[in-house]
Amino acid sequence: xxxxxLFRKTEKAVTETKVFQDVVSTLKDDPFYKDKCEILKKIEExxxxxxxxxxxxxxxxxxxxxxxxxxxxxxxxxKKIYSVGGDIPPYLEFLGxxxxxxxxxxxxxxxxxxxxxxxxxxxxxxxxxxKEIIKIDHHxxxxxxxxxxxxxxxxxxxxxxxxxxxxxFSNKLHxxxxxxxxxxxxxxxxxxxxxxxxxxxxxxxxxMLDKGIDTENMFTNLQVKRKEAFKITGYLYTHFxxxxxxxxxxxxxKRTRLKYKATLEEAANLVNxxxxxxxxxxxxxxxxxxxxxxxxxxxxxxxxxxIGNHYHxxxxxxxxxxxxxxxxxxxxxxxxxxxKLQTFKLDHKELF
Ligand code: AMP
Numbered sequence: 356x357x358x359x360x361l362f363r364k365t366e367k368a369v370t371e372t373k374v375f376q377d378v379v380s381t382l383k384d385d386p387f388y389k390d391k392c393e394i395l396k397k398i399e400e401x402x403x404x405x406x407x408x409x410x411x412x413x414x415x416x417x418x419x420x421x422x423x424x425x426x427x428x429x430x431x432x433x434k435k436i437y438s439v440g441g442d443i444p445p446y447l448e449f450l451g452x453x454x455x456x457x458x459x460x461x462x463x464x465x466x467x468x469x470x471x472x473x474x475x476x477x478x479x480x481x482x483x484x485x486k487e488i489i490k491i492d493h494h495x496x497x498x499x500x501x502x503x504x505x506x507x508x509x510x511x512x513x514x515x516x517x518x519x520x521x522x523x524f525s526n527k528l529h530x531x532x533x534x535x536x537x538x539x540x541x542x543x544x545x546x547x548x549x550x551x552x553x554x555x556x557x558x559x560x561x562x563m564l565d566k567g568i569d570t571e572n573m574f575t576n577l578q579v580k581r582k583e584a585f586k587i588t589g590y591l592y593t594h595f596x597x598x599x600x601x602x603x604x605x606x607x608x609k610r611t612r613l614k615y616k617a618t619l620e621e622a623a624n625l626v627n628x629x630x631x632x633x634x635x636x637x638x639x640x641x642x643x644x645x646x647x648x649x650x651x652x653x654x655x656x657x658x659x660x661x662i663g664n665h666y667h668x669x670x671x672x673x674x675x676x677x678x679x680x681x682x683x684x685x686x687x688x689x690x691x692x693x694x695k696l697q698t699f700k701l702d703h704k705e706l707f
């Protein structure tokens with residue numbers, strides 16, 4: 356072998372080692388790198404991509420769906436990308452509209468379901484018509500319904516998972532201001548305005564602020580309420596109850612809600628106002644629908660998603676949803692929550 360060949364061979368070996376080292380160091384720094392590459396590969400493979408999210412969308416579900424649609428439309432203009440679900444609450448309408456599509460669009464489509472732990476909660480049952488499904492979620496897993504199930508429980512929002520996805524491939528993906536607004540809103544709402552955000556969440560969210568989004572307009576849309584929604588808070592403050600151990604709860608019947616002319620959404624949002632009663636580390640809102648009672652459970656320190664699981668629900672350790680069908684079940688759920696709080700108080704006397 357001549358000296359030139361030897362030189363070329365050595366150079367090739369050095370380059371290959373460098374590439375290998377880069378991959379190893381990325382994998383070492385980011386244990387999800389392989390999963391993200393697999394998802395990107397699927398996205399690049401399909402002509403049509405349809406994004407679904409959970410029923411009764413909150414800021415994170417809608418932000419993740421519309422944000423991902425925007426990210427994909429910007430970077431793959433030749434593909435057909437849709438967001439579906441319907442029933443967007445008025446306070447989120449400023450984020451944008453979803454798509455209305457025919458069933459035939461699902462043929463050979465990739466379906467991406469965001470922010471949803473189980474099949475029952477997916478808005479629009481047609482998600483099952485897709486050729487392959489990718490689940491991208493941050494709830495405590497209830498069901499692996501996807502061909503790929505990308506779940507990161509430690510992330511405070513599904514939108515944070517998507518920002519992290521974009522960050523990994525930021526050398527090839529462009530993220531628009533419109534997309535940044537969606538992802539930022541989902542992060543803000545699901546972390547309780549950053550109350551439960553860790554350092555990584557703040558770092559990821561800051562990437563969205565770098566895009567120059569109008570946060571004043573965003574917070575105005577999130578915060579401004581109809582006067583009826585204010586009036587029903589008076590009912591909450593004067594009618595909430597406490598169980599013997601201190602679980603705070605309120606039952607809002609359909610009759611009461613209609614008396615105050617509040618929407619279901621407005622009444623459901625009252626749960627957060629029960630969050631600061633001394634000694635009350637679990638607080639619950641029961642809201643009467645036509646055939647069921649929706650339950651919203653919240654807590655500090657204490658894990659309550661297991662209570663949600665016992666009543667057709669689930670969610671996060673300290674923020675879960677459930678459904679009961681009568682007052683007897685409501686009483687049982689309250690007894691379970693009361694028992695949990697009692698045990699916690701006995702074990703943590705220093706806190707009280
Ligand atoms: P909510 O009180 O409805 O906002 O729910 C709190 C959290 O639990 C949210 O992240 C929901 O997505 C989740 N959640 C609510 N209901 C259910 C359910 N039936 N099954 C699984 N997760 C739920």
